[in-house]
Amino acid sequence: MTNMLRGALRRIALLPLACLALLASLDVLAHGERAQEPYLRTRTVQFYDVQFDRAKIAVNEEFTITGRFRLMQDWPDAVSLPETVYMSAYSPGPVITRVESYVNGVPARQSFADFQLGRDYEFRLVLKGRVPGSHHIHPMLSVKGSGPLVGPGVWIEVTGARADFRHEVKTMTGETIDNLEDYGVSRALGWYGVWIALAAFWLAFWLVRPLLIPRWIALNKGREDLLVTRRDLMVGIALGITVIGLTLGGYAYARKSYPYVVPLQAGTSKVDPLPAQTSTVQVKVLDATYDVPGRAMRIKAKITNTGSEPLQVLEFTTANLRFINRQAPGADKAVLAGSPTDTIARGGLVLSDASPIGPGETREIALEASDVLWELERLVSFLTDVDSKFGGLLFTVTPTGERQHTEIGGPILPTFTQL
Amino acid sequence: MNSTQSASAAPSAGDVVSGSFSPVVQAAGLSPAAARTSRLFDLLVVIAVVLLFTGAIHLHTMLLAGDWDMFIDWKDRQYWPLVMPVVMIMFPGALQAVFWNYFRLPIGATVGAVCLMLAVSITRPMQFMLWTDYPLNLVLPAQMIAGALVLDVMLLIFRNALFTAIFGGFAFAFLFYPSNYIILAPYYVPAAHQGMMASMADLIGYVYPRSATPEYIRIIERGTLRTFGDSASWVSALFSGFICMFMHYGWWKLGMLMSSATFLPNNRKVMAMMGVKADQKTAG
Numbered sequence: 001m002t003n004m005l006r007g008a009l010r011r012i013a014l015l016p017l018a019c020l021a022l023l024a025s026l027d028v029l030a031h032g033e034r035a036q037e038p039y040l041r042t043r044t045v046q047f048y049d050v051q052f053d054r055a056k057i058a059v060n061e062e063f064t065i066t067g068r069f070r071l072m073q074d075w076p077d078a079v080s081l082p083e084t085v086y087m088s089a090y091s092p093g094p095v096i097t098r099v100e101s102y103v104n105g106v107p108a109r110q111s112f113a114d115f116q117l118g119r120d121y122e123f124r125l126v127l128k129g130r131v132p133g134s135h136h137i138h139p140m141l142s143v144k145g146s147g148p149l150v151g152p153g154v155w156i157e158v159t160g161a162r163a164d165f166r167h168e169v170k171t172m173t174g175e176t177i178d179n180l181e182d183y184g185v186s187r188a189l190g191w192y193g194v195w196i197a198l199a200a201f202w203l204a205f206w207l208v209r210p211l212l213i214p215r216w217i218a219l220n221k222g223r224e225d226l227l228v229t230r231r232d233l234m235v236g237i238a239l240g241i242t243v244i245g246l247t248l249g250g251y252a253y254a255r256k257s258y259p260y261v262v263p264l265q266a267g268t269s270k271v272d273p274l275p276a277q278t279s280t281v282q283v284k285v286l287d288a289t290y291d292v293p294g295r296a297m298r299i300k301a302k303i304t305n306t307g308s309e310p311l312q313v314l315e316f317t318t319a320n321l322r323f324i325n326r327q328a329p330g331a332d333k334a335v336l337a338g339s340p341t342d343t344i345a346r347g348g349l350v351l352s353d354a355s356p357i358g359p360g361e362t363r364e365i366a367l368e369a370s371d372v373l374w375e376l377e378r379l380v381s382f383l384t385d386v387d388s389k390f391g392g393l394l395f396t397v398t399p400t401g402e403r404q405h406t407e408i409g410g411p412i413l414p415t416f417t418q419l
Numbered sequence: 420m421n422s423t424q425s426a427s428a429a430p431s432a433g434d435v436v437s438g439s440f441s442p443v444v445q446a447a448g449l450s451p452a453a454a455r456t457s458r459l460f461d462l463l464v465v466i467a468v469v470l471l472f473t474g475a476i477h478l479h480t481m482l483l484a485g486d487w488d489m490f491i492d493w494k495d496r497q498y499w500p501l502v503m504p505v506v507m508i509m510f511p512g513a514l515q516a517v518f519w520n521y522f523r524l525p526i527g528a529t530v531g532a533v534c535l536m537l538a539v540s541i542t543r544p545m546q547f548m549l550w551t552d553y554p555l556n557l558v559l560p561a562q563m564i565a566g567a568l569v570l571d572v573m574l575l576i577f578r579n580a581l582f583t584a585i586f587g588g589f590a591f592a593f594l595f596y597p598s599n600y601i602i603l604a605p606y607y608v609p610a611a612h613q614g615m616m617a618s619m620a621d622l623i624g625y626v627y628p629r630s631a632t633p634e635y636i637r638i639i640e641r642g643t644l645r646t647f648g649d650s651a652s653w654v655s656a657l658f659s660g661f662i663c664m665f666m667h668y669g670w671w672k673l674g675m676l677m678s679s680a681t682f683l684p685n686n687r688k689v690m691a692m693m694g695v696k697a698d699q700k701t702a703g
Contacts, residue, residue: 086633093551094627100613107613109625111635131552142633162552167626171619172609180626181554183619184605188559191602192536195564199533202568206526210441210454211461215522217447226442227523233575236525240572244594247565251597254604261607263651264495265621266639 033090033138033150034378039076040149041319041379043391043409045141046070047151048317051338052137057129059160062099065089065125065139067151068274072391073118074409080145082115084268087123090140090150095131095158097167100124106271111144118407119273129158130165152320152340173260194246202239205232277404280307281396285410286364288390292380292416296370297390301408303363309398310356316349316369316408318392319379323349323369330397345371356399388412469534476510476531477538486637488539491557491606492624494599496652497640499561501659504592505666507535507563508570511591512667513674515574515583520675525575527674528591532567536560556606557623565598566591570667580671588667589660596656 050067057063071082087101087108101108102124115121125139138153167180177183215227282304289298305311312328322344324334335344352366374380391409444454483506486493493499515527539560547553573587606620617625624634640651683689 084635086635088630088633089628090630091628093630094553096628097626098628099626102613107615109613109615109617109621109634111633140630142635144633144635148630148633169610169619169622172611172616175608177619180619180623181556183556183623184603185554185556185559187605188556188602192562195562195598196533196536198568199529199536199564202529202571203526203533206524207461207465210444210447210457211524212464212522213457213460214441214444214447214449214454215524217449218443219521219523221446223443223446224523226446228525228575228578236572236575240569240576243565243568243572244590247594247598247601250601254601258604258608260609261604262609262616262618263607264492264637264639265615265617266495266634266637268635 033153034376036150037385038319038379039385039387039389040079040146043072043074043076043389044079044143044146045149045151046072046317046391046393046407047139047320048393048395048405049336050139050152050340051336052154052156052340053338054156055154055338056157056159059129059132059158059162059164060166062126062128063156065127065137066123067139068120068122069139069141069151070120070393070405070407071115071117072409073407074389074391075117076387076389078387080143082117082141082143084111084113084144085115086111086142087125088140088142089125089127090138090148090153091135093131095129095133095135096127096137096156097130098125099128100126104271104274106269108269110266111268113268113270116273119276121271121273128167129156129160131162132158132160134158150320152343154338154340154342191250198239198243198246205235279404279406280305280309281311281394281404281406282306283394283406283408285408288410288412290374290380290390290412290414291370292414294370295372295374295380296368297374297412299367299369299408301365301367301394303357303365303396305357305359305361307398308359309400309402310358311396311398311404312354312356313349313351313365313367313394314397314403315395316367316392317395318390319377321345321369321371321373321377321379323347323371325349325351325354327351327354328397329399330401330403334395343373343377345369345373347371388414468530469537472510472514472531472534473538476535477542479510480506480535486632488561489558490624490629490632491559491603491620492618493637493639494561494603494606494620495639497642497655498638500592500596500652500655501662503561504563504566504595504659505662507532507561507566507595508588508591508663508666509670510535511563511567511570512584512588512670513677515570516580516671516674517678519574521678525571528567528570528574528587529564532562532564536562536564553627553629554623557627559602561595561599562602563591563595566594569594580668584664584668584671588663588665591667592659592663593656595659596652 047067047069052063052065054063075081087103103112104122123139134155134157136153137156139151140148142148166178169177169180218226284302286300286302291298313325314328314331315325315334316323320343324331326348347370350368357363388411389409390412393405394408395403395405397403449457480488484503487499487502511528511531514531518524518527543558543560547558548555569590570587573590574583577583607618609616610619610622612622
C-alpha cells in the first residue's frame with residue numbers, strides 16, 4: 001500500500017515536469033490546419049504551384065512564398081462566397097512578419113472584394129524572420145463568413161537572436177523609425193503614467209482618511225458635512241480643471257507635434273482573376289468512392305481530349321494533397337523547387353490506362369489516389385459531412401509540356417469493407 | 420484639532436485629521452481600538468474591491484468593446500470614440516452609486532478606471548508580449564482615467580445622480596477621444612507601403628500577422644458619418660456623450676439595486692423552507 005502511495009506521489013510529482021516538457025515543445029507544433037472540415041479543404045480553395053524560396057533564414061532575413069489557387073466552382077453551400085477575402089500567411093503568431101503581399105500583382109495589405117468562383121489567382125508573400133525557431137508557415141486565404149482556408153505549409157527555420165529583429169519604416173513626413181515595434185511606446189507609457197499619477201492622488205486623498213465604517217456611521221448620523229468638506233470640493237474642482245486642461249492642452253500639443261495624420265485605412269481592393277486558360281480537356285466524373293480501410297479515393301471519369309496534341313493525366317490534387325502520375329511526361333518536374341513535400345502521396349496516382357489520350361478521343365479512366373495521408377490530414381470524414389461530395393483539380397500534360405488543370409468533383413460514396 | 424481635545428467635543432467640518440482623532444471617527448463614536456479595527460476592515464475591503472473589479476471590468480470591457488480596445492489598428496475616428504466610452508462608463512457609474520450613497524466617497528469612477536488600467540497593465544504584456552510575442556504598440560489600451568476623474572469631480576460638485584449623469588456622463592465620453600489622442604497621435608502618421616498610404620497603426624497591424632484576425636473584420640468608419648470629413652471623431656464623441664448620460668444613470672440605478680440588502684420575512688413558509696418545524700421556537 002505504501003509503495004502504491006509512493007508510486008502515485010511520484011507520478012503526481014512528474015506531472016509538472018510533463019507539463020513543462022509540453023510547453024517546451026510548443027514551438028515545434030503546428031497550428032490546427034488539419035482540424036478544418038474536409039469539405040472546406042476539398043471544395044473551396046485549391047492551392048497549386050506553391051513555392052517557398054528558402055527554408056532556413058536568419059532573423060531579419062526575408063523569404064518569399066509564391067503560388068496560385070483556384071476557387072472551386074462547386075463551392076459548398078455551408079461556406080460564404082468569397083465576396084470579401086484576405087490573402088496572408090498562416091503562422092503560429094508573429095514569429096515572422098509581413099513585408100509585402102500581392103494577389104495578381106495588386107497589393108494585398110487590405111482585403112479584396114468579389115473574387116470569382118471557377119477562376120485562378122496568383123499570390124506572392126514576402127515575409128521576414130522574427131522569432132528564432134522552427135515554424136510551420138502556410139499561405140492562407142481568409143473568406144469573410146467562413147474563416148481561414150489554408151494552403152500547403154513548410155517548416156521554416158529561423159536562426160539568430162530575437163533581440164536583433166528590426167523593422168525600419170520611413171514615414172511620409174520624412175521621419176525614419178528604426179524599429180516599428182518600439183514606435184510610440186515610451187510616449188504612451190509616459191502618458192499612462194501621468195493619468196495614473198492623477199488617479200493615485202485622487203484615491204489617496206480619500207483613502208488615507210478613515211474610510212468605510214466610520215463614514216457609514218457618520219452618514220447615518222446625519223454628519224455629511226464632515227464627510228465632504230469645502231476643502232474636498234476645492235481640491236476636486238482644482239483636479240477637474242487640471243484634468244480638463246491637461247486633456248485639451250495635451251490634445252493641442254499632439255496636433256501640433258503631429259500635424260500630418262491620416263485616418264486608419266480600410267476598404268477593399270478589386271483584382272481581376274488570371275486570364276482563363278484555353279481548355280482542351282473535358283472531364284466528367286462518373287462515380288467516386290472512398291475506401292475507408294484501404295485509404296483510397298477511386299474516381300471513374302470520362303476524359304475527352306478536344307485539343308490537337310495527345311495528353312496524359314499528370315496529377316490529382318485536393319486539400320493540398322498531391323497524387324502524381326509517375327508515368328506522365330514531366331512528372332519528375334511536377335514538384336517545383338521549394339514546394340511543400342509533406343503532402344505528396346508516395347504511391348502517386350494510379351490509372352487504369354495511363355497511355356496518352358489522343359486528340360478527339362474520349363476515354364473512360366479509373367483513377368486511384370491511395371495514401372495514408374487521407375488519414376493523417378484528417379480528410380476522411382466524408383461519412384459525417386452533410387454534403388458528401390469531393391472536389392479537386394485534375395492536371396493533364398501534353399508531350400510538349402503544356403499543362404492544364406480541370407476542376408473535378410461530385411458525390412462520393414464511402415465503402416467500409418475491403419473490396 | 421490636537422490630541423488633547425476632548426473626544427466628546429462636537430467635531431466641525433473644517434477638521435480633517437486622519438486616524439483615531441479624525442472628526443469622522445469621533446462623530447461615528449468609535450473608540451481608538453474600534454477605529455484601528457475599522458482600518459483593518461478598510462484594507463481588506465480595498466483588496467477585495469481591487470481584485471474583484473479588476474477582473475470584472477476587464478472581462479466586461481473585453482466582451483463588449485473587444486478588439487476596439489485590443490488593437491491599435493481598430494482605433495478609428497468613428498466607432499472607437501463612440502463604443503469605448505459607452506462600454507467603459509457602466510462599471511464606473513455603478514461604483515459611483517455604491518461609494519457615494521453609502522460612504523459619500525466620490526471615487527467610484529476613478530476606482531473603476533484604475534482597476535481597468537491595472538488589468539490591462541497585467542494582461543497586455545502577459546498575453547501579447549510574453550505569451551504570443553506581439554509588440555506592445557499593437558495592443559496599447561485606451562485609458563478612461565481622465566474622464567473618470569472628471570466624472571467623480573462632477574459628483575462631488577453636484578452631489579446628485581441625475582446632474583452627474585448629465586454633465587459628468589457627457590464629459591466622461593467627450594474627454595475620451597482627446598485624452599487618448601495624446602497617446603495615440605503618432606500612430607496616425609502616414610507611411611507609404613506598397614504604393615498605398617497607411618497609417619502607422621495600419622502598418623503595425625499588417626506587419627505582425629494575426630492569423631485568425633484577417634483585415635476585413637475591422638470595423639473602420641463604415642457608414643455616412645464620414646461625410647463630416649475630419650470632424651467625424653468629434654461628432655462621435657458628442658453622440659457618445661449623449662448616450663453616456665443615459666448609460667451612467669442606468670448603471671447608477673443598477674449599482675444601487677445590486678448594493679441594497681433585502682431580507683426575507685421570517686414567516687412560516689420561509690421557516691418551513693429552511694427546515695424549521697412550525698412548533699419550534701426560533702429567535703427573532
